[in-house]
Amino acid sequence: MVNGYVESSLLWNIVADPTLKFSYGRLLPYHVFAEYEEDEIYAEDQPPVKDTSSVQEWDDDRKAEAIRMAEEFEKQVVTFNVAVRKSAAGAARAEERLMVENLLLADEQRQSEHVRALVRQQQLVALQKQQQQQMMAEQRQQQHQMMAALQQRQQPATIMPAQGNPGATDLFLDAYAAGEQSAYSWMTAPHAVPQPRQQQPDA
Numbered sequence: 001m002v003n004g005y006v007e008s009s010l011l012w013n014i015v016a017d018p019t020l021k022f023s024y025g026r027l028l029p030y031h032v033f034a035e036y037e038e039d040e041i042y043a044e045d046q047p048p049v050k051d052t053s054s055v056q057e058w059d060d061d062r063k064a065e066a067i068r069m070a071e072e073f074e075k076q077v078v079t080f081n082v083a084v085r086k087s088a089a090g091a092a093r094a095e096e097r098l099m100v101e102n103l104l105l106a107d108e109q110r111q112s113e114h115v116r117a118l119v120r121q122q123q124l125v126a127l128q129k130q131q132q133q134q135m136m137a138e139q140r141q142q143q144h145q146m147m148a149a150l151q152q153r154q155q156p157a158t159i160m161p162a163q164g165n166p167g168a169t170d171l172f173l174d175a176y177a178a179g180e181q182s183a184y185s186w187m188t189a190p191h192a193v194p195q196p197r198q199q200q201p202d203a
Contacts, residue, residue, distance in 0.1 A: 052060075087096070 087093075
């Protein structure tokens with residue numbers, strides 16, 4: 001061995017020696033170059049082990065959290081008491097008045113929106129009713145026009161009264177304006193048909 005290293009010839013003799021009974025006896029020796037192993041370095045960097053258990057740590061954390069919450073609650077109680085004292089002394093009346101005015105304004109806006117919605121609904125109903133009435137009037141007018149046209153088609157030809165009889169002409173015009181469907185009465189009326197003149201005997 002020279003300077004901590006085994007010569008190659010000696011190593012070869014150890015490995016190739018068949019007289020060694022167990023195989024692990026023929027393993028090559030090795031030399032440690034590093035002063036520390038990785039596990040030893042990792043162990044040195046770790047903090048020291050705590051004496052308390054995880055259950056004890058959990059209890060300690062819960063106690064600390066409870067103490068913090070109690071302190072926060074006490075602060076809130078003190079703040080509330082100060083605000084109540086100021087309100088009783090009249091220091092916060094302006095803020096209260098402003099809050100009341102804001103609430104009243106919001107309520108008035110809600111009522112205005114409600115009234116506006118009712119007005120729009122009534123206007124819509126009135127417009128729909130007016131449209132329906134207009135449509136019904138147009139339908140009635142169309143029906144009257146159709147009935148008048150049908151009556152005009154079914155009415156027979158009228159017989160004009162004889163000329164020279166103004167009374168018969170007036171009655172004919174009145175009957176035609178009234179829209180009578182039959183004009184056969186003119187044929188039977190004594191004034192509609194000219195009567196033959198009777199010849200007077202010679203004296």
